Amino acid sequence: MTTYSDKIKEISKRLLKEGKVDLVIGFRKGSVPLMNQPMFAKNEGDVDSFVWDSNCGINLANYVTDRSEKIGIVAKGCDSRNLVVHIIENKIKRDQLHIIGVPCKAMVDRHKIAAMMPGEIESIEENEADGTLTVTGSGFSETLNKAGVLQENCALCMHRNPVLYDELIAEEVTEQNPEEVDQYAAVREVENMAPEEKWAYFDSLFSECIRCYACRNACPLCYCPTCFVDESKPQWVGKSVDPADVRTFHFLRAYHCAGRCTDCGACVRSCPVGINVRALTKKLEKDCLENFDWKSGLTLDKRPPLDTFRPDDPEEFIK
Amino acid sequence: MKVIKIDKSEFNAGLEKLENAYRLFGPVKEQSYYAFKALDAGEKPDLEYTNTRLSAKSLLYPQSEVLFEYSLDKSDADYAILKEPEKDYSPRAVIGIRPCDADAFAVVRRNFETPEYQDTYWLKNYDATTLVGLACDNPVPTCFCTSAGSGPFNEANLDVLLVDTGDAYLARVLTEKGEKLADSAGWTKPADQSEEDVSKRRSEAESKIKSRVNTENLKDQALTSLYDADAAIWEKEAFSCINCGTCTYACPTCWCFDVQDENYGKSGVRIRNWDSCMYPLFSVHASGHNPRGQKLARIRQRFMHKLKYYVDKYDKGIQCTGCGRCVRMCPVNIDIRRVCNQMNSYDPESCSCAVTS
Numbered sequence: 125m126t127t128y129s130d131k132i133k134e135i136s137k138r139l140l141k142e143g144k145v146d147l148v149i150g151f152r153k154g155s156v157p158l159m160n161q162p163m164f165a166k167n168e169g170d171v172d173s174f175v176w177d178s179n180c181g182i183n184l185a186n187y188v189t190d191r192s193e194k195i196g197i198v199a200k201g202c203d204s205r206n207l208v209v210h211i212i213e214n215k216i217k218r219d220q221l222h223i224i225g226v227p228c229k230a231m232v233d234r235h236k237i238a239a240m241m242p243g244e245i246e247s248i249e250e251n252e253a254d255g256t257l258t259v260t261g262s263g264f265s266e267t268l269n270k271a272g273v274l275q276e277n278c279a280l281c282m283h284r285n286p287v288l289y290d291e292l293i294a295e296e297v298t299e300q301n302p303e304e305v306d307q308y309a310a311v312r313e314v315e316n317m318a319p320e321e322k323w324a325y326f327d328s329l330f331s332e333c334i335r336c337y338a339c340r341n342a343c344p345l346c347y348c349p350t351c352f353v354d355e356s357k358p359q360w361v362g363k364s365v366d367p368a369d370v371r372t373f374h375f376l377r378a379y380h381c382a383g384r385c386t387d388c389g390a391c392v393r394s395c396p397v398g399i400n401v402r403a404l405t406k407k408l409e410k411d412c413l414e415n416f417d418w419k420s421g422l423t424l425d426k427r428p429p430l431d432t433f434r435p436d437d438p439e440e441f442i443k
Numbered sequence: 444m445k446v447i448k449i450d451k452s453e454f455n456a457g458l459e460k461l462e463n464a465y466r467l468f469g470p471v472k473e474q475s476y477y478a479f480k481a482l483d484a485g486e487k488p489d490l491e492y493t494n495t496r497l498s499a500k501s502l503l504y505p506q507s508e509v510l511f512e513y514s515l516d517k518s519d520a521d522y523a524i525l526k527e528p529e530k531d532y533s534p535r536a537v538i539g540i541r542p543c544d545a546d547a548f549a550v551v552r553r554n555f556e557t558p559e560y561q562d563t564y565w566l567k568n569y570d571a572t573t574l575v576g577l578a579c580d581n582p583v584p585t586c587f588c589t590s591a592g593s594g595p596f597n598e599a600n601l602d603v604l605l606v607d608t609g610d611a612y613l614a615r616v617l618t619e620k621g622e623k624l625a626d627s628a629g630w631t632k633p634a635d636q637s638e639e640d641v642s643k644r645r646s647e648a649e650s651k652i653k654s655r656v657n658t659e660n661l662k663d664q665a666l667t668s669l670y671d672a673d674a675a676i677w678e679k680e681a682f683s684c685i686n687c688g689t690c691t692y693a694c695p696t697c698w699c700f701d702v703q704d705e706n707y708g709k710s711g712v713r714i715r716n717w718d719s720c721m722y723p724l725f726s727v728h729a730s731g732h733n734p735r736g737q738k739l740a741r742i743r744q745r746f747m748h749k750l751k752y753y754v755d756k757y758d759k760g761i762q763c764t765g766c767g768r769c770v771r772m773c774p775v776n777i778d779i780r781r782v783c784n785q786m787n788s789y790d791p792e793s794c795s796c797a798v799t800s
Contacts, residue, residue, distance in 0.1 A: 154776040156585060161776040162683040182775055186685070239475035244493060244583040262581065334497070334506065336719070338687035338774045354724045363703050363716050364507035394774030396689045397496070 128176035128226065131293040132198055135224050136171045139196045145222050148196035149187050150174040157245045157259075158234035162187055174198070177250055178257070181231035181275055183390040185209075185344040188216045195221055200228035202277075202388035204286035205421025206344040209384055212424060215347060225289030227297040230270075230278035231389070232257065235398040237273050241266065277389035277402060280307055287422055311407045326371065332397040333370045335363075339401045340377055342394035345384050352376060378404035383412045383430040386421040445616040447625055448634035449605075454612060455487055457628035458538065464627045465536040465573065468502055470495050479537070488538045490577055490607075498695035498768060499544040502537060503568040504551070506692070509712045510564070510702070516709040525713070532567045536624055539577040539605070542597035543588045543766040547695030548574070549600040550764065553757050554698050573620045576601035580644065582652050583767070587780055590655035591765030595648035596641070606641050613637050656783040658761055661754050668791035669751055673739065675796055676785050680746075681739040683775040688719030690745065690769035690777070696762050699725070720744050746782050 136148040151160040152173040160179045164187075165171045176198070185206035188195055195216075199207060204225060210216045229252075237257075238245060242264050249258040250270075257268045271279075282305070285296045314325060337353075340346045353361045353373050361376075362369040378401075387409055391401040412418045416429035437443060449457065461467060462484060469488025470477045476496040482488060511525040548569065555562035579586075579595035588594050598604050602621035605612040613634050616625050625631070669676075691697040701718035705711055718725055721742070726735040735741050753762035763779065770778050785796040 155778040155781060156770060156776065159773075159776040163679070164682050187682070246584050262583075334688075334692050336688040336692050337722075338685065338689050341685035341687045342774055350723075354722070356724075362705050363701065364705070364714050365716075366507070394685070394687070396693065396772040396774065 128293060129174060132174050132176055132224060132226075133171050135291065135293065136165060136174060136196060136198075137168045139222055139224075140165070140168055140171065144194065145196035146193035148174075148198070148224070149184050150198040150224075151176065151180045151182075151184075154179065157248045158232070158237060176226065178230070178232045178270065179234070181234075181278075181389060181393040182342060183344050183388045186342060186390070188221070189344070189347045190215060191220070193220070196224055197221060198224045198226060199286055199289065200226045201281065201283040201286055202228075202386050202421075204288045205283060205386040206388060208288050208421040208424055209386065209428075210344065212427065213384075218424070221290075223286065223289040223291075225286030225292040227286070227292060227294050228278075228281075228284040229297060230274045230281065230284065231393075232270060232273050233275045234393065235395075237268070239398075240268075240273070275389045275393060276310075276400075277387045277392070280305055280387070282307075283422070288424070308406070308410045310403070311410050314403065314407070327367065329403060330367070330370050330374055330399065332399055333365070333374070334397060335365060335370060335373065336396060338394040338396060339374075339391035339399070342390040343381070344388075344390070345381050346377070374401065374404060378408060381405050382408040383416070383418055383428040384420050385409055445622070445625070446634045446637045447614040447616060447630045448632050448637075449612045449614055449630050451610055451612065457630050458487060459485070461536060461624065461628050465534045465624070466531070467536055467538055469538040479540075482538075490539045490605075492539075493581060493583055494541050494544075494579075494766065494768075496768075497693060498547065498766060499537065499540050500547065500551075500695045500697075503548065503572065504565055504698070504717075506717045507714055508564060508716075509714050511713040512710070513713070514710050515706070519709075528712075530567075532571045534573065535571055536573040536575055538575045540574055540601075541579050541766070542576050542595060542599075542601065542604070543579075543586075543591075543593045543764040544695050545574050545576050545600045546588075546593040546597055546764040547766070550696040550759075550762055551698050553759065573602045573624045574600065575603045575605060575621075575624065578604055578606045578644070578648070580607060580648050582648060584654060585767030585770045586652050586765060587654040587656055587767060588765035589649055589652050590658065591763050592760035593764040594645075595652065596645040606644060608640065608644075613641060615641070654767075654780060656761070656763075656765070656780050657787045658750070658754075658783065660787045661750055661761070661783075662758070664751070664786065664789060665791065666747075666751060666755065669786055669789060670743065670747060672786075672789055672791070672796075675789060676782070677739050677743045680777060680782055680785075681742045684721070684738055684742045684777055685775055686721045686723070686738050686741060687774065688717075688721050689772050689774060690779075691719035691721055692717060693768040693772045695764065695766060695768070696749070701725075720748070742777075746779070746786065749779070750783050750786055 139145045147164045147166045149164050152163045153175045154160045158179050162182055183206055184197055184203050211218050241259055243261045245259055246261045255270045257270055259266050361372050385405040418429050467482040468479055469482055470492045471480050472489050477492040478495050479499050479502055509528050512528050513525050514521050555565045582595055598617050602618045604615040614630055616622050699718045700715045702715050704713050727733040749762040789796040
């Protein structure tokens with residue numbers, strides 16, 4: 125991805141030099157394998173730290189919320205969709221942004237790769253030409269097919285190219301064929317469970333949760349000044365690790381994302397204990413598609429179905 | 444100090460004897476990671492582990508702990524009386540804790556046992572616990588214990604240190620509690636010529652730790668100049684922070700908690716939960732004012748507490764034992780080693796510090 129990184133640096137330098145933006149938001153190489161760190165650059169010197177590879181899974185739209193500067197932002201497909209959502213929801217103005225679009229070649233699943241290796245990973249080399257990753261640690265070195273270790277949301281992604289941008293850093297990538305990707309296999313599996321099976325599934329899904337709120341805080345949609353779990357007058361949710369409270373947090377948060385979630389996977393990526401938080405949001409994405417023919421973050425011209433009212437709504441109860 | 448040789452073939456038999464006198468805790472593999480848990484009868488700790496995903500903190504200090512129960516039912520004899528629930532403070536032993544995690548208990552104790560304040564819940568658990576450490580032969584790249592006041596063979600806060608020598612453990616019995624445990628397990632065979640072997644293994648393990656923090660200047664740095672180092676340190680480090688509680692919950696030395704009353708109909712509990720200085724709610728006042736309203740102030744608090752306030756207050760090094768969990772688990776790769784080195788090398792005159800990766 126050297127060309128991607130170089131191009132990002134080149135564009136960022138130009139934007140800063142020309143004074144088109146006050147800062148550029150991107151990634152720098154992480155201090156541990158499979159991790160990159162979001163950073164901002166305000167001068168050309170900082171720009172040299174920018175990097176792009178398969179570990180840029182954090183959604184950078186999360187870093188522009190309510191900012192007042194002119195911002196250059198490096199955005200892959202899902203980040204650009206969340207920028208659309210942000211603009212629609214008045215969390216940033218379109219003319220504040222210079223979107224440096226990255227045709228995305230998908231991100232790798234850090235939890236999955238770590239779990240596959242026989243020991244501690246020390247370094248990862250990405251070979252873009254043949255689509256492999258060489259993972260090295262003490263006493264082992266394994267070559268993996270990148271396609272086999274993608275974040276699940278990336279494997280299902282239909283919008284790898286940015287949907288909104290000011291310039292692209294490279295030619296667009298070929299999007300996946302919707303006929304060939306079964307978006308909702310995992311959701312259907314849960315839908316088809318018997319009630320008690322479903323209960324057991326959700327029970328185990330959240331059993332590891334330590335309530336650190338990384339999923340919520342990595343999510344660009346979760347920008348409420350005070351989250352419902354943090355309200356104290358009244359207090360809606362208990363704060364212990366009681367399973368009822370843990371589940372209440374996850375279910376309610378997911379519902380707040382309905383019709384807004386772009387399936388960027390930042391929640392799952394950021395979870396320190398690897399909970400598949402997307403199990404909830406993917407179901408809501410499916411419901412929004414089936415009920416409202418809606419996919420979020422694709423256009424600035426339409427309001428999301430759950431924040432609009434139409435007098436000709438087909439549902440009787442709403443009239 | 445006694446050194447005992449325990450053949451691995453006899454180790455489990457010793458643990459079985461211990462079950463009569465202690466509740467046993469140890470590392471157990473769960474799916475793809477290790478966790479400390481209470482061992483069931485006959486269950487054995489898996490000592491082939493590197494370290495547990497979360498620290499051993501919760502063994503003495505559960506994430507949620509009931510302090511009192513109460514009844515709001517007037518017909519109840521105990522109406523409106525706060526009652527402490529029955530808790531088990533019988534002897535327990537943690538088998539195979541890493542020295543970094545054991546050292547973390549010493550750090551926490553400095554805060555939980557002071558002349559002004561004794562945290563009875565934590566102290567009762569601590570007093571009931573015998574710590575059987577497992578020397579760390581294979582530290583990982585995120586380990587930096589040797590420069591954080593601990594070490595892969597550190598004995599400072601252990602009752603027994605087990606050193607794996609292949610087909611046997613050398614058990615270094617360090618305290619009275621440790622002796623009692625060794626006796627209960629029937630581990631009595633003295634080891635001969637062990638010192639040389641142990642010190643060789645110790646040096647080998649220490650030499651594998653390549654990662655370090657520089658802390659020598661922290662005490663002499665002016666507190667206010669570090670606090671005010673926004674442009675040089677805090678703005679950059681705070682930018683990526685999403686203000687989740689991962690680092691604080693993963694940390695074996697983060698001790699902050701929040702107290703909550705939870706009512707269920709006519710009864711309720713007072714409960715304490717781990718809290719995190721990364722959360723805005725942590726410092727919000729009843730008036731609504733929040734002295735740490737911005738994330739820069741919160742991330743500064745976490746690092747200033749660990750690497751400056753604690754250093755100044757206790758003069759016992761940093762509030763960190765170098766286990767590296769926060770480095771591994773931070774969703775956005777904020778690295779305490781990098782922050783520590785910046786704080787250590789900060790020069791207020793030039794407003795700069797050495798940035799290491």
